[in-house]
Amino acid sequence: MGTDLRVLRPDDWHQWYDKLIRAFGGVPEPSEERELWNALTEVDRSIGAWDGDVCVGTAGAFSFRLTVPGEASVPAAGVTMVSVAATHRRRGVLRSMMRRQLDDVREWGWPLAVLTASEPAIYGRFGYGAATHHVNVEVDTSRVRLSAPPGTDDVRLRYAAPADVLDACEAVYARKVPGRPGMPARLPGWERLALLDPESGRDGASPLQCVVAERGGEVVGYARFRVKPEWETAGPEGVVLLRDTEALDAAAHAALWRFLFEIDLTSTLKAWGRPIDEPWLSMVSDIRRCGLRVRDSLYVRLVDVGAALEARTYQAPVDVVFEVEDDFCPWNAGRWRLTGDAKGASCRRTTDAADLALSVRELGAAYLGGMSLASLGAAGRVREIRQGALGEAAVGFGSVVSPWLPHGF
Known part of the structure; x- marks a missing residue:
């Protein structure tokens, strides 16, 4: 049996996406998450492999601009939603999609393609190299303290509904993008990703919360997080689950992380996908109790x-x-x-x-x-x-x- 590759049509999207979900285990996504990815998918830059009228392979690309050393913003294809049906493995479907996709990226005139890999062994044969790493942390905040720099106490923190301060938070993010290679400029619509908060994904934690850092009435940082209450015989053992945080200067950065360390009724802070040189790692009293684990992140081609x-x-x-x-x-x-x-x-x-x-x-x-x-x-x-x-x-x-x-x- 042969397969045909073609550019995705809008009315193909749901079948195409269903095949992707099945390839990653088959657990349905919350409706708001599915709707967001439907809106973000660039169908004219997405392809499917079809066996007759059945989709058996998926691959897409987002139109990114990626910061590189020197602060330039470079066009890059954000390769995404890659899958092959288990019934069609070892038939060259993935290779044919990668071939078509890189030919397309070259035709578009983009010098880079980037992706995150579900399995690191897959993409090296197509020329992708692991270019960034991140750190996951689990901090024992009952025993680790943060040494804050001068000016930290001048930063005002306040709670805000995440949607109400989204524009201000996005402005902070946009100012950070040129200063760190690997950060993509967020195109319209991508800001909604930060607000996804389906109840089914909370695992007993609170709805998404947000604290903004202000100086002189200007938002200079933010942290979005959940709190998962937990109690032991000896008392509260709650967990802070950090979604994301950015700050424009050292004092705002320290103020936000100190706040996260000291939330009442909690003793653990968990964060995923943080920079391996993030400043707070140099402020802690005991790095060994921060549970650092480094892993690969962005692959560049x-x-x-x-x-x-x-x-x-x-x-x-x-x-x-x-x-x-x-x-x-x-x-x-x-x-x-x-x-x-x-x-x-x-x-x-x-x-x-x-x-x-x-x-x-x-x-x-x-x-x-x-x-x-x-x-x-x-x-x-x-x-x-x-x-x-x-x-x-x-x-x-x-x-x-x-x-x-x-x-x-």
């Missing part, structure tokens, strides 16, 4: 090597010739000379001798500055041809702050 490497800047001067291997997108294969610094970069085809040899997967992993080329070299995944070239490139590719993806897609 350079669809156009030259355009992608030119789009970012480099924290130290680089002048290096890469020998790039890219079997899946052969237009990237060959030698590229990258020259750049903190002001800009140029990346062009060359016949000069190579300094470093690597695959496009390693370039994707190092692209946002979170994964060191030197570390990849030590793992045998980057081969140094000119002595000293690996160290020079590794320094240039670094980032002052760790790249981070603030939410899934």
Whole structure:
């Protein structure tokens, strides 16, 4: 039996999405969540694999603009909703969708494709490299204290209904986006993701709560969270479940995290998907009682090597010739000379001798500055041809702050 690939039509969406849900276990989503993803899906950038009139494969792409080192906002395809029916595994359905999708992204003129992987082993063969990591934490707030910087007490905190302050919170988020690689600018409609609060997903916790931080009447930070009351024989053991938080300066950041640490009747703070260099981690009295667990997050694929490497800047001067291997997108294969610094970069085809040899997967992993080329070299995944070239490139590719993806897609 063969399958046909075609661009999604609006009236295909529900069957297409049902197949995606089944591939991820078959548990129905709350209606408000399903309606939101229906509204956000870009049907003209989504494809389905069809066996007759039955959808057996799904893949979509969101039109993102992603921050890269140097604060540029670069077009990127946010690859999403990828699945293959269990009845059609090992027939090349996934490969054909990945092939079609990357050809489309190239045709759109976007230099990057990015995704989050349900299973890390899947996407490396298509040229995606793990470019960002995040940390999940479980803090024993009964025993860990936060040392706040001067000015923290000048920040005013107040509760607000999440929907009432959504615009102010989104303005804070927008101001943070240029300063950290990996953050996507939120297009209209995506702000609704932060307000999703189905009762079925609370697991005994409160409805979503929000506290905003203000200085001089201006909102300079926010935290959205739930509280799950729990009681033991000895007394309250409630849990604070952090959804998301952003702040524009150190004092606002400290004020919000101190508040989260000290909510009455709680003794644990759980947070998922936080930056691995988030400032509060340097303020705690006992990092061992913060239950840190690091995991992979955003995977990056350079669809156009030259355009992608030119789009970012480099924290130290680089002048290096890469020998790039890219079997899946052969237009990237060959030698590229990258020259750049903190002001800009140029990346062009060359016949000069190579300094470093690597695959496009390693370039994707190092692209946002979170994964060191030197570390990849030590793992045998980057081969140094000119002595000293690996160290020079590794320094240039670094980032002052760790790249981070603030939410899934």
